[in-house]
Amino acid sequence: MAGFVYNPAEFKKFKVDIIENGKTISYAIPLTSYIPPEVTDYADSMIVERTNEVQKVRDERNENRQPIVGADPETAYPSNLDVLAWMLEMIEPDLAKHVAKWPYGARNEFWTKWQEESKLPVEKSEASSDSSDVTE
Helix, strand or coil, X not given: CCCCCCCHHHCCEEEEEEEECCEEEEEEEECXXXXXXXXXXXXXXXXXXXXXXXXXXXXXXXXXXXXXXXXXXXXXXXXXXXXXXXXXXXXXXXXXXXXXXXXXHHHHHHHHHHHHHHCCCCCCCHHHHHHHCCCC
16 A cells, blocks of 8 residues: 555545524535645635735825725725635535625634644654753
């Protein structure tokens, strides 16, 4: 048997349950470290596109000495929640439609938990393991 077998069907998933009208709708999406490159490339391109649009509006307003208001969507740079929406559109469009209707707090909690569950475990190297065991 090989030391490494690439099998996307075995990648760990992040489970999402939505309870709607007493029924549970379940989804399983890849952990963020297993999202396919075409999805992350799409999200990256959307970040760049949106940032350029926002910067153009901000530059025009600065030039015309108009205020830039934080609550104005035209002047808001992309957030983590925008990235969440763009990635879900490609990974699981039906889930994306549900999440888009959620309030800010629920979407932010979803993003945070997905990130936390996706963290790769940090293993100590032999050198750091040896040095941390020494007492002075």
